[in-house]
Amino acid sequence: MIELVDARNFLRSIRETGYRSLAHSMAEFIDNSLQADATTVSITISAEQGGTILIADNGVGMSREGLRKALQFGGSTRFNDRHGTGRFGMGLPTSSVSLAKRVDVYTWKDKIVLHSFLDIDELEESALVSLPEPRRVARPPFIPKSTHGTAVILIRCDRSGKLNDAAGLAQTKFELRRIFRFPLQGILTLEVNGExxxxxDPLFLSSAHMGVSAALYGPPLEYRIPVGNHSATVRVRFAELPISVWREMSNSEKQALGVSRGAGVSIVRNEREIAYGWYFFGSKRRENYDDWWRCELRFDPELDEQFGVNHTKQQISPTPEIDRLLTPDLENIARTLNFRVRQEFVRTAKPKTHQVPKVVSTGDRYLPSILTSKRSPVRNPNYLLQIDEETRSTAFFRVELAGSRIAVWLNPNHPITSAYLAAKSEDEGQVELFEYALLFAARVELGACNQKQLWWFRHFRTEWSDALAAFLGN
Ligand SMILES: Nc1ncnc2c1ncn2[C@@H]1O[C@H](COP(=O)(O)OP(=O)(O)OP(=O)(O)O)[C@@H](O)[C@H]1O
Ligand SMILES: [Mg+2]
Structure with a gap:
């Protein structure tokens, strides 16, 4: 007889499951607590004993038989169930060993506390690879005082980086707040290190900042997908962030609020986010502008197979049929929203005039001279860059000579202007070269020596602008 699973190698391999982040592995424990009707889950992360994570809940706890299954790979009291999040019998042991070398589980009802554990080092050394029978133990001091509940303790966490790293911990909390946003608005109290x-809400619909929140874009989309002899539903909604107010925030404020690097769709199954990323937007590339609109897709768990949900619950791999059904609509809306963001950036841009440094004027004497309308040469011109609110032209800029000032007027309706303004609001230095290129194009145009040359320069400027708009417009 050959053993179907080589247990030691299986354990070594399953340690490499690759949860995307600490939050995603922690989420498995919170899922289990929620399914055990817990209302409080408290997590304590510390650097003790080579890294320790304690997850304790006030759920219904487990029977002896339940605890026997809990640490077993494939062991579940709800195999293939679609009512909650758990269905594979993999979450608890997989996330445990992917983080730690030892996991202890305590579960209690009234005064009876049961304990079991899985210790990788012990299993490596023992002749027989099996789990210990659950044993009744005295109540350990670190478990909460609730009448029933379960505590999972991971020690020797050798896989999760530095557990006491402040930035890492902040990121973990942020992801958990998003993944469990629905229960956190209802029954669940979740604590991490006492906080x-x-x-x-990645759509920013339910919470205001600086007195404003996001607004829904259009009515929600609803798709009915046949499953057996009935149908299951996919719902998609979009939100637009309040650009005019929030663009005033500094980069670090935008990051803290969750605006920066937030572009994408949040995929939700049974009130639990199971993926966040750039799904269903076809060939549309992800840009910084896309941080300013959001999408949420919710589907019935009966569609797990169509969405390609696997036991790690941190990503999806949709079937080609689902892709064909959703992508055309979602990509289209994504492009429209991206365009609306650009427009809003232009509309709300502060028309800032921009004086170019003196250096620019001193080199001017080496260039062909510019003549005023009275044919007298302009000495040491200075340069001014500004927004032309009144323009009707398609050219992205126009040039004007006023006294000794060369004024370059940018067309706010041209996509390169919105890109320029967005980049400028992020970092002035980043756009300096672009400004010089523009100012000297203007300088050259003003240096035209006859009407024919002037006509050519203008013609070139318009054609160049149209070609750019066609390229950047989509
Ligand atoms: N906090 C808890 N409270 C009560 N029972 C729990 C708890 N954690 C785990 N269990 C029990 O242990 C079993 C195994 O949990 P595990 O997370 O491995 O699988 P699952 O939740 O059934 O499925 P999935 O792999 O999809 O998460 C569960 O079916 C449940 O019966
Ligand atoms: Mg589970």
Whole structure:
């Protein structure tokens, strides 16, 4: 007889499961707590004993038989169930060993506390690869005082980086606030190292900042997909962030609020986010502008197979049929929203005039001279860059000579102007070269020596602008 699973190698391999982040592996424990009707889950992360994570809940706890299954790979009291999040019998042991070398589970009802554990080092050394029978133990001091509940303790966490790293911990909390945003608005109290986590809505519809929140874009889309002899539903909604107010925030404020690097769709199954990323937007590339609109897709768990949900619950791989059904609409809306963001950036741009440094004027004497309308040469011109609110032209800029000032007027309706303004609001230095290129194009145009040359320069400027708009417009 050959053993179907080589247990030691299986354990070594399953340690490499590759959860995307600490939050995604922690989420498996919170899922289990929620399914055990817990209302409080408290997580304590510390650097003790080579890294320790304690997850304790006040759920219904487990029977002896339940605890026997809990640490077993494939062991579940709800195999292939579609009512909650758990269905594979993999979450608890997989996320445990992917983080730690030892996991202890305590579960209690009234005064009876049961304990079991899985210790990778012990299993490596023992002749027989099996789990210990659950044993009744005295109540350990670190488990909460609730009448029933379960605590999972991971020690020797050798796989999760530095557990006491502040930035890492902040990121973990942020992701948990988003993944569990629905229960956090209802029954769940979630604590990490003593801090109560508030829900984070990536669509920014349910919480205001600086007095404003996001607004829904259009009516929600609804798709009915046949499953057996009935149908299941996919719902998609979009939100637009309040650009005019929030663009005033500094980069670090935008990051802290969750605006920066937030572009994408949040995929939700049974009130639990199971993926966040750039799904269903076809060939549309992801840009910084896309941080300013959001999408949420919710589907019935009966569609797990169509969305390609696997036991790690951190990504999806949709079937080609689902892709064909959703992508055309979602990509289209994504492009429209991206365009609306650009427009809003232009509309709300502060028309800032921009004086170019003196250096620019001193080199001017080496260039062909510019003549005023009275044919007298302009000495040491200075340069001014500004927005032309009144323009009707398609050219992205126009040039004007006023006294000794060369004024370059940017067309706010041209996509390169919105890109320029967005980049400028992020970092002035980043756009300096572009400004010089523009000012000297203007300088050359003003240096035209006859009407024919002037006509050519203008013609070139318009054609160049149209070609750019066609390229950047989509
Ligand atoms: N906090 C808890 N409270 C009560 N029972 C729990 C708890 N954690 C785990 N269990 C029990 O242990 C079993 C195994 O959990 P595990 O997360 O491995 O699988 P699952 O939740 O059934 O499926 P999935 O792999 O999809 O998460 C569960 O089916 C449940 O019966
Ligand atoms: Mg589970």
């Amino acid at each position: 109560h986590l508030k829900h984070f």
